Amino acid sequence: MLPDDVLAEVFDRLAPCSLAIFRGICKAWRTLVDGRRLLHKDLLPLSMARIFINYNERPYVQLLFCPCPCTELFPPWRSVVDHCNGLLLLVGGVLNPATGQWVPLPEPPLPCKGMERFTHNMYLVFHPFVSSDIEVFLIRRVPDRGDYDDIIKYGTDRW
Amino acid sequence: MAAPESGDGNNGAARMVTLISSDNTRFEVEAAAASLSQTLQLTILDGGGGGGDGIPLPNVDSATLSKVLEYCIKHAPAAANGGAPNATAVDRAELERFDNEFVNIDQSVLYSLIMAAHNLEIEGLQSLVAKKVADMIKGKSPMEIRRTLGFPDPTPEEQAEMNAHMLEYGWAYE
Structure with missing residues (x-):
């Protein structure tokens, strides 16, 4: 069996997806992965701190449930566009409601020629297999057609 | 030269x-x-x-x-x-x-x-x-990986821990 230091070096080079699988193989590896914080748990959806609810007919979201007494860190005048791994995509930026960190989004890129009239949807996207970054995707909505053909990734940052 | x-x-x-x-x-x-x-x-x-x-x-x-x-x-x-x-x-x-x-x-x-x-x-x-x-x-299950790496079969306690891990990290196995 490889010494811990050597194993940690190998583990540190693995994608989070593979690393998570190794963590589940035996107790020694779980201890190693957790003890050295190799898996960035802060990026993973491992616990639930609170639930927000966005009623269709209401312009902004409400805090529905919070297991601990907490002060509201959420700007109540903004509506939630999307959410992912505990982060909220609001109009104009991304909020981490657990820490209160707010990262404004850059100006969206100009639409391609011919797409000016179309509205767009925005999404928070994260897949640990691909990247440890959470990204914002802007997808133009093309009316009367089933496909979206102007997908622009325009904001990427670490939160 | x-x-x-x-x-x-x-x-x-x-x-x-x-x-x-x-x-x-x-x-x-x-x-x-x-x-x-x-x-x-x-x-x-x-x-x-x-x-x-x-x-x-x-x-x-x-x-x-x-x-x-x-x-x-x-x-x-x-x-x-x-x-x-x-x-x-x-x-x-x-x-x-x-x-x-x-x-x-x-x-x-x-x-x-x-x-x-x-x-x-x-x-x-x-x-x-x-x-x-x-x-x-x-593409291997945790059990297959253990066998690949020459681990003995898990004890019931280890098996329970492996199951708990799979529940918690389900996204990794997709």
Whole structure:
């Protein structure tokens, strides 16, 4: 069996997806992965701190449930566009409601020629297999057609 | 015109160094190839390993060292180009083909390589063996991985912990 230091070096080079699988193989590896914080748990959806609810007919979201007494860190005048791994995509930026960190989004890129009239949807996207970054995707909505053909990734940052 | 007599290593043939494995086999390689090892690089820069002296590597046996040097010799030209920003697609494809073939080896050899890459601090090789380790578990269940790696079957307590892990990290198994 490889010494811990050597194993940690190998583990540190693995994608989070593979690393998570190794963590589940035996107790020694779980201890190693957790003890050295190799898996960035802060990026993973491992616990639930609170639930927000966005009623269709209401312009902004409400805090529905919070297991601990907490002060509201959420700007109540903004509506939630999307959410992912505990982060909220609001109009104009991304909020981490657990820490209160707010990262404004850059100006969206100009639409391609011919797409000016179309509205767009925005999404928070994260897949640990691909990247440890959470990204914002802007997808133009093309009316009367089933496909979206102007997908622009325009904001990427670490939160 | 006569070649200058002083051998500062920059003229004519490439400078060679000698590495000595734990079982006392001597390997003569170009300094540029051996210098892929961060551990050896300083010694070589200080002029070590040349002439009759060799650099002893008490942690690496001859079979492993021979394999490691095969990697270093293949990768040295690209490394000399600063990570080969101007390498052609053909060169890169050839290195990739070599790398894939290189780690197509038994697990015992892979373990020796992982140890050697660690001891000699060869960044590219460390990444390559990690990739191989990741490939070994791709698409396998935790039980299959345990068997692949020669673990005994889990106790009921271990099995319960594995199940709990799979619940918590379900996304990793998708």
